[in-house]
Amino acid sequence: MAYKLSERLNQNKGTPSSEDGVDLGKVATVFIVFGILSLITAWVFSMETQRLFSDTVRTYVSPSVPSQQAVAGEQEEGKDVATIGPITVQRYKEVYEISIASSVPENTWSFVEGEVLDAEKDYLFSFGKELWSETGYDDEGAWRESDNSYSMKLTFPQPGQYYLNLKSSGSYNPDAVQVTISKKRGSSIPHFVFGIFTLLIGLVLNEVRNKTLTKMARRMSND
Amino acid sequence: MTSTSKAVWASAIILGLIYFALMSLASNGYGYMGYNGYHRGSSFWYWGGPTTYTEPSNRGGSVNGTDRIGGGPGSGK
Numbered sequence: 143m144a145y146k147l148s149e150r151l152n153q154n155k156g157t158p159s160s161e162d163g164v165d166l167g168k169v170a171t172v173f174i175v176f177g178i179l180s181l182i183t184a185w186v187f188s189m190e191t192q193r194l195f196s197d198t199v200r201t202y203v204s205p206s207v208p209s210q211q212a213v214a215g216e217q218e219e220g221k222d223v224a225t226i227g228p229i230t231v232q233r234y235k236e237v238y239e240i241s242i243a244s245s246v247p248e249n250t251w252s253f254v255e256g257e258v259l260d261a262e263k264d265y266l267f268s269f270g271k272e273l274w275s276e277t278g279y280d281d282e283g284a285w286r287e288s289d290n291s292y293s294m295k296l297t298f299p300q301p302g303q304y305y306l307n308l309k310s311s312g313s314y315n316p317d318a319v320q321v322t323i324s325k326k327r328g329s330s331i332p333h334f335v336f337g338i339f340t341l342l343i344g345l346v347l348n349e350v351r352n353k354t355l356t357k358m359a360r361r362m363s364n365d
Numbered sequence: 366m367t368s369t370s371k372a373v374w375a376s377a378i379i380l381g382l383i384y385f386a387l388m389s390l391a392s393n394g395y396g397y398m399g400y401n402g403y404h405r406g407s408s409f410w411y412w413g414g415p416t417t418y419t420e421p422s423n424r425g426g427s428v429n430g431t432d433r434i435g436g437g438p439g440s441g442k
Contacts, residue, residue: 165369169376176380183384187391237394257421258403266403271415292415297394299402331396331410332387340380 170347177341184334187327190239195323199224199308201316226321227305228261231298237329238298240306241322243291246275250314257307258296266304269294272312295326 201224229238242254255270275288298304306323310316349355394400396408398417406417 163368164372168369169372172373172376172380176377176384180384180387183391235393235400237397265421267398268418268421269398269415270418294414294417295397295411297397297399299399328391328393329395329397329400330391331408332390333384335410336383336387 166347166351170344170351173340173344173347175344177337177339177344180333180337180340184330184332184337187333188330189327190324191327192325193322194229194238194325195226195321198318198320199226200318201310224319225259225263225305225307226323227259228303229306229323230303231301233301234299236298236301237295237326239293239295239322239324239326240269241291241293241320241324242271242273242308243320244273244310244316244318246273246288246290246314246316248275248277248286250275250312252310252312252314252316254316254319255309255311256294257309259305259307261303263305263307269296273316291320295329297329 231238240256242256244252244254246252251272251274253270253272255268257268258266260266271292273290273292275286275290277284277286279285306321308319308321310319345355396411398407400408404419406419407414
């Protein structure tokens with residue numbers, strides 16, 4: 143019995159039978175479950191296991207840097223803030239988070255830098271960010287924006303003792319810096335990235351099979 | 366075993382293997398400064414953090430002689 147091409151296409155087009163075709167909805171469920179599981183794992187790895195240091199560190203001017211009266215709007219001479227440590231790392235590749243916070247007066251900025259030093263106080267690397275506060279007026283009235291904290295995660299590759307040397311420079315040098323050093327369970331990056339990708343693939347597969355998001359969007363537009 | 370079952374099992378096994386393989390990377394602090402030594406910065410996947418500097422600057426010829434002053438913007442040569 144001969145069929146026309148269009149009839150044959152229609153015959154093959156039917157819903158994928160449970161025996162022949164792959165139900166993408168079920169595969170999507172696997173991807174979504176692993177995506178959610180990975181994101182939860184990433185969150186667990188980012189959890190704090192021990193707080194090593196949390197205090198307000200008072201600043202002092204480094205004796206090697208000549209003291210200079212700052213002129214308004216000009217950059218003040220850099221200050222050493224403090225040396226914190228030793229930070230004792232017990233295992234290979236331990237993850238720590240260093241959080242820095244300081245209040246910065248309006249319309250000033252301060253670059254707060256942390257130097258990570260080894261047991262002999264030799265430089266390993268440094269990190270830093272500008273803390274600032276700005277005010278102004280626009281059509282909607284007065285506005286105020288500020289960024290007065292940051293945090294940095296780092297991995298100490300080897301056990302040993304380390305020091306953190308804090309410095310600041312800018313139009314304002316803070317008198318005190320709030321420093322928190324905490325140990326983390328590990329890195330959240332691998333499972334976070336894997337979780338995002340897996341979840342996206344799962345949602346796309348689910349959309350191809352069930353069109354959940356399309357239906358939801360249609361329902362919302364009808365409402 | 367149907368095609369769907371095969372696909373579900375295959376994807377679950379592959380995803381499970383990757384998931385457990387990533388445990389080792391996560392435990393070893395993958396992606397953060399220091400994971401690949403101190404001369405390489407953080408991973409591409411770690412965004413939003415502060416700027417990192419792998420080498421200190423030396424200020425030669427200053428009043429106090431050569432002084433290591435870190436790598437921030439105030440670290441002129």
